[in-house]
Structure formats: structure tokens, C-alpha cells
Amino acid sequence: MPIRASTEARLLDAADELFFSRGIAATPVDAVLARAGVSAATLYRGYPSKEALVAAVLERRHRVWLEEWDRAIAAQESHEGRLLAVFDALDTFRARPIGSRWCAFLGAAAEYADAPAEIARAVRQDTDTMRARLAGLAAAVDARRADELADQLLLVVTGDLAMRLRSPGHTTATARSVAAALLAR
Amino acid sequence: MPIRASTEARLLDAADELFFSRGIAATPVDAVLARAGVSAATLYRGYPSKEALVAAVLERRHRVWLEEWDRAIAAQESHEGRLLAVFDALDTFRARPIGSRWCAFLGAAAEYADAPAEIARAVRQDTDTMRARLAGLAAAVDARRADELADQLLLVVTGDLAMRLRSPGHTTATARSVAAALLAR
DNA sequence: GTCTATATGCGGATAGAC
């Protein structure tokens, strides 16, 4: 028998919030269960392990992030605006009620030296999708250096995310200024 | 009675290698002791806790990093070269026998949602020193935007470090090209 | 679906003998 939809949503919400704000290893399964009001039996009927739950939350987060990014792109009317929309998406994504301390995917990658296959796959998918999307948007701005621009912007976005570890109050302002310099070349 | 110097060096080397390549939480104290050939009693006579050992290793690493950076700066003959020397230092630092998977300081910050005071201090010191040094070097290149350049370059360096989590074979090439765009403005 | 209890293993830290 599958887990009831509302129960599963509570479980994923709790896991999302706790894993990525306090850390995966630092969050006992019990804490997730308590926050979700779900019993251990229910969790382990739906997921074979804690790691499977982590992977499931990462996949849901990835879908939500892409939707947010799509909205930010759609709101722009120039090729350049659409390429830079990733920073708008970062701002709105960060303002969501279910937050994370810096980046769920980089955080997961950082916590596991040898990540379980399902988690490694989720992280890889995030990176691959980011790079591919940026390259597609960059091609409309300057086709000759689309891949180069994508790699550069991915580094800038990643830097912006990781800067949150250094300065809690970090904003996307610096990343935006670096991106502007890249486009001005 | 203090720990003998050679014993302490073995302990710090083992901790350095394991904590920052496999992860702090993922590395049991026993693994460090086994690698160093040191007994638990000796460790706990020199350090009150595992966290104190982590902080000690971070501090040593910080000193070594600054020396490496100094050498890279000294090898340059232009203001611009000295500002960009941070990337040369990153390359040589990465090639050392005792490596880390991405960045020891960011890794420590990522692992602790509420870092012990000693560890938080080490991470903060790394960030503060980086920013201050970059600002000093940037002032010689363009005094009017020294602070802005420092913030931008710190983000680029941080992005380069975090990109290692996404792509294991990552090099400083992309970061260098972004830095070049920043200086070309 | 929940609750409580529990099997099982591991990690940090300490104590005593040598």
C-alpha cells in the first residue's frame, strides 16, 4: 500500500526543510518524522532508506527550481534578460518559505565523499541541466561563445551559492555585476 | 606533558588528509588515529575534542595557504599579475600531496549548521583574509573599485572551489577567464 | 495510519595496565 499523498507531502516538506538547512548527516530521521507527524513505519514503507528519502527530496526540489527559473525567463523580453534571469530565479527561490542554508545539491555533494548512486545522480542532473540551459540561452546572445559563457555563468552561480556559507547575508548583487562584465566583453 | 612534535605532525597530517577529502562527520576519530599511528589517549591529551582537532588543522592549513599565496604573488612583476596570482596559488595548493576534495574551509562551514566557535572562527578568518588581501592587491590595479573587485574575485575563487563538487576534473581555467573579463572593464 | 519497544551497530571519549 502506498503512502497517502498528504502524508508524503508532509514528509517531503519536513525532510526538505531540515536536511538542507541543518545538514543531512546532522539531521536524524527522527527529527524529520517528528516535524512531519509521521511514524517511522510509514517512512520505511515508502522509502528503503534515509538516502532514498534524500534523493526524493532533491528530485522534487529540482523540479520546483526549474519551474521557478522558467517563470523568471518568461518575464524577460530580451535575449540578455533571459540569460540573466537565472539570478532573478535565485532571488525568488531563496525567498521561499522552505529554504536551504546555501544549496541543496552542492550541500549533498559536499556531505558525501562517495555519494549513493541516487543522490549522485540528482546532483549530476542539477549541474547538467544548469549548464545546458545556460548554453541554450547564451546561444541567443552570442552563439560563438555560448559554451564558454555557460561555463562562466555556471561558475558565477555556483560561487554565489557557496558565498552564502561565507557571509550569511549574501545577496546576488555581486554575482550580477560579474555576469554583467562577462556580457560586456 | 605536551604531545611530541613528530607525533603531533603525524596526527595533523592524517586529520588534514581524511577530514577534508572524506568529510569531517564521515571520518571517525579512529580512522585518523589509525592513519597517524597514534593512540586515542594521546589525541585527547592534546585536544579536548574532535572539533578542537578540526580547528587546529584548519588553522595550520590557513597558514600554509597564505605562504603559498605569498610565493605566487612574489613571482609576479605587475600589479595585475599579483592580483591574479591567487589562481596560480590555487593550482599549486591543489597539487600538494595532502589534498582536499574541494575546500577545507567551505567544507567545514557546510558541515556545521551551528559551527563550534573555534571552527566558525577559522572559516571567518579565511574569508576575511581572502577579501582583505584581494582588496589590497586590487587597490594597486584600480583604487576606485578595489573593494568591488575584491568582492567579485572572492566570488569567483569561491565558485572555482565549489565547482570541484560538480565536476571532479575542474580546473581554474574558467575562473581565470572570468577574472580577465572583470579586469578588462 | 500511529505508538512503543527494541535490535543492532557505531562514534566519541575515558580509564587502567604496560
Add this chain to the structure above:
DNA sequence: GTCTATCCGCATATAGAC
């Protein structure tokens, strides 16, 4: 300085009653 044993707490995962 090392070795061995051990206390203690915690975390994942499971089982049984309701």
C-alpha cells in the same frame, strides 16, 4: 608514548500492538 577494554549516547531500521 601504546594497547585494550569500556561507558555512554545516538542513529538507522524493524517488529508488534492498536
